[in-house]
Amino acid sequence: MTTTAPPLRIATDLEDACCPTGRADLLPADEAESLADVFKALADPTRVRLLRFLSESPSGIACACHLPEALGISQPTLSFHMHKLHEAGLVDREKRGRWVHWTVRPDALAAVQAYLQLPLRPGSADCC
Amino acid sequence: MTTTAPPLRIATDLEDACCPTGRADLLPADEAESLADVFKALADPTRVRLLRFLSESPSGIACACHLPEALGISQPTLSFHMHKLHEAGLVDREKRGRWVHWTVRPDALAAVQAYLQLPLRPGSADCC
DNA sequence: GCAACACATGGACGTGTGTCAATATCGCGA
DNA sequence: TCGCGATATTGACACACGTCCATGTGTTGC
Numbered sequence: 680m681t682t683t684a685p686p687l688r689i690a691t692d693l694e695d696a697c698c699p700t701g702r703a704d705l706l707p708a709d710e711a712e713s714l715a716d717v718f719k720a721l722a723d724p725t726r727v728r729l730l731r732f733l734s735e736s737p738s739g740i741a742c743a744c745h746l747p748e749a750l751g752i753s754q755p756t757l758s759f760h761m762h763k764l765h766e767a768g769l770v771d772r773e774k775r776g777r778w779v780h781w782t783v784r785p786d787a788l789a790a791v792q793a794y795l796q797l798p799l800r801p802g803s804a805d806c807c
Numbered sequence: 808m809t810t811t812a813p814p815l816r817i818a819t820d821l822e823d824a825c826c827p828t829g830r831a832d833l834l835p836a837d838e839a840e841s842l843a844d845v846f847k848a849l850a851d852p853t854r855v856r857l858l859r860f861l862s863e864s865p866s867g868i869a870c871a872c873h874l875p876e877a878l879g880i881s882q883p884t885l886s887f888h889m890h891k892l893h894e895a896g897l898v899d900r901e902k903r904g905r906w907v908h909w910t911v912r913p914d915a916l917a918a919v920q921a922y923l924q925l926p927l928r929p930g931s932a933d934c935c
Numbered sequence: 936g937c938a939a940c941a942c943a944t945g946g947a948c949g950t951g952t953g954t955c956a957a958t959a960t961c962g963c964g965a
Numbered sequence: 966t967c968g969c970g971a972t973a974t975t976g977a978c979a980c981a982c983g984t985c986c987a988t989g990t991g992t993t994g995c
Contacts, residue, residue, distance in 0.1 A: 705877055706859045711852035718855070721846040723953080724839035727922070731834045734925035743972080749833055756954055758973055763952095777962050777971055788923050794855070795916050795923070797862035851983080871942080884984055886943055891982095905941050905992050 717791050720767030725750060726760050730769060734783045742778045845919050848895030853878060854888050858897060862911045870906045 706714075721727060728750065733741050743761065747754050761781065764770045768787040773780045834842075849855060856878065861869050871889065875882050889909065892898045896915040901908045 704860075704863060706856045708852065708856075711855040711859075714855050715850055715852040718846050718849040722843055722850040724836065724843040725953090727839040727842050727846070728834045728836075730925070731839075731922070732832075734927055735832060752953095753955060754972075755956080755974080759953075762973085774961090774972090779972065783925060783927065785925055785927060788925070792920070792923050794859070795920050797858070797911060797913060797916070799862055799911065799913060853983090880983095881985060882942075883944080883986080887983075890943085902942090902991095907942065 714791060714794050717767055717769070717787070720763050720769055723760070723763075725752060725756075726764055729757075729760055730764060730783065733770060733781055734785075742780055744778075842919060842922050845895055845897070845915070848891055848897055851888070851891075853880060853884075854892055857885075857888055858892060858911065861898060861909055862913075870908055872906075 721730070729746070732746070743757060747757050750757070752760075761770070761772075764781075765772050769784060771782045771784055773782065849858070857874070860874070871885055875885050878885070880888075889898070889900075889907075892909075893900050897912060899910045899912055901910065
């Protein structure tokens, strides 16, 4: 994810009449994939609520005691969602005795936050 | 999406010994769902690249002329992905003659950007 | 009018996802 | 040691997703 491959440029042949100058670059495939993986982890309302809940808990730490009933899901389903969040690197898992404590990893969101700052180019040029 | 329902509070009964004070709120279900819908639209590497491509094009406008070959996908697949992005409100669709021009809607990302600013509460209190 | 082009749609197929019930695993306390 | 409570895993199911081919719908140009 840290290695940034050289971006691809589209339609290198110059005899193409469409979009002669203002062609944009394409995000490298591996970079797009790792971004999509984080978005995939967030692409579920239950996980959206879970991550928010963790971040609002004191120091970002919380246990899962009452979450199933509050979210209206079963315990295995909650475990499944936490596994997804952990897999995406969005939360850390720490087992303390019988319970598991979850902590948010805000740094894991840095990449998607940077991506969402879409660099809108000013200008009036139409493409085709 | 603009209507903010009152957030739920978990485990209202006080005789519960776990997490007596520091319990966090739960994001309303409808709000979580609309956030997840946007994340779902971004949860695919092809769409991640498409949105970035559009945002890097002059004034955020681009046609789809060469995108299938550049992305290694077929024309119907590209149409499918653009439909998804449009459905999520991330891009606008404007038909000019034979071509379709796409424009990014940065305002549609405002909600998810705000969500990703997770409000990490300072403090050392453990929950359970 | 008709051919060529850009894009959308429908059908089909394999794969991934979200959910639960049932079961397994791990740690604590009696 | 034994049982209980918290969590993880497995199997099963319905459903959505991503992809393609084939075809349909407009639009431009000859």
